[in-house]
Amino acid sequence: MAQRNQTQIKFILLGITDSPRAQTPLFVLFLLIYIVSLVGNVGIITLVRVSPSLHTPMYFFLTHFAFIDICYSTVISPRMLADLLSEDKTISFTACMMQFFTFAFFATIECHLLAMMAYDRHVAICQPLLYVTIISSRVCWQLVASSYLFAFLSAIIYTWCVFGGSFCGPNRIDHFFCDAVPVLKLVCSDTHSSEMIFFSFVTINAVGASVVILLSYISIIRTVLRMCSAQSRARAFHTCTSHLMAVSMYFGPAFFMYLQPSSRHGSLDKVASIFYAMVTPMLNPFIYSLRNKEVKGALLKSGRRLFRHWQHARLVPSRT
Structure with missing residues (x-):
């Protein structure tokens, strides 16, 4: 099929699910998940902005992490929610391609941010005296900017690999968004080289970030075990727990989805996609707030400050 006609394709x-009975309950469930995700991540960003005690590199990375969670869940959720209540589930070639591009862009940034946060914890625990010098404000911005740039280039390559072939057969995507695996099944031209390039860049991004995280935590564990005080060891491990939970929840389903042979993909793909595209962005704010004393302390201080402002606002009109 000519490239000119590719953009006229509708998927x-x-x-x-194709069960009419299940669609309304699923709509309510996923709408609730999306709202909680938005509120939680916006809350993390707002809390870090208004709390001077959280103006550190770790929480600088966390605000970007929350922002990316908002973005890449928004790429998926509104369209999926609309499709659950609509009979017309068609999506144009261009809209499908842009959905995949933006999802790949934000998901790649998230990989890099998780690696940066692991490196930040490594420097804070293993080289505390040099922390301010190594993880300076300029370095933080350079790391984040480079991750956005590399993610943008990677997303272009991913999109070309998935949508660069010819679509001349069935147009039904067995998924709830335009993801790589179900879309590639519809390509009628040879996809071997595209799949190899796609797999290589996924490996560079996901496995590369995982190696950085693994090496960082090996160094952290060695340093912590050499600490004399049991209290110091417990505090050091506690600061890393939230990040490790976020890493395992993100990379586990992502590896299952993208780093297995195409012949092994099946019904569990949708479950894995729901988890890392919708559930994980909802859980991350709770992980970083409920298991982090600094965040809980800042939240309590902000709550007291708001309560005092509210009391003051009530008292002033009554005196006048």
């Missing part, structure tokens, strides 16, 4: 997203 049909089959969604999570």
Whole structure:
């Protein structure tokens, strides 16, 4: 098929389920998940901005992490929610391609941010005297900017690999968004080279970030075990727990989805996609707030400050 006609193709997203009875309950469930995700991540960003005690590199990375969670869940959730209540589940070639591009862009940045946060913890625990010098404000901005740039280039390559072939057969995507694996199944031209390039860049991004995280935590564990005080060891491990939980929840389903042979993909793909595209962004704010004393302390201080302002606002009109 000529490239000119590719943009005229319309895909049909089959969604999570074809059962009419299940669609309304699923709509309510995923709408709730999306709202909680938005509120939680916006809350993390706002709390870090208004709390001077959280103006550190670790929380600088965390605000970007929360922002990316908002973005890449928003790429998926609104369209999926609309499809659950609509009979027309068609999506144009251009819209499908842009959905995949933006999702790949934000998901790649998230990989890099998780690696940066692990490196930040490594420097804070293993080289505390040099922390301010190594993880300076300028370095933080350079790391984040480079991750955005590399993610943008990677997303272009991913999109070319997935949508660069010819679509001349069935147009039904057995998924709830335009992801790589279900879209590649519809390509009628040879996809071997595209799949190899795609797999290589996924390996560079996901496995590369995982190696940085693994090496960082090996160094952290060695340093912590050499600490004399049991209290110091417990505090050091506690600061890393939240990040390790976020890493395992993100990389586990992502590896299952993208780093297995195409012949092994099946019904569990949708479950894995729901987890890392919707559930994980919802859980991350709770992980970083409920298991972090600094965040809980800042939240309590902000709550007391708001309560005092509210009391003051009530008292002033009554005196006048």
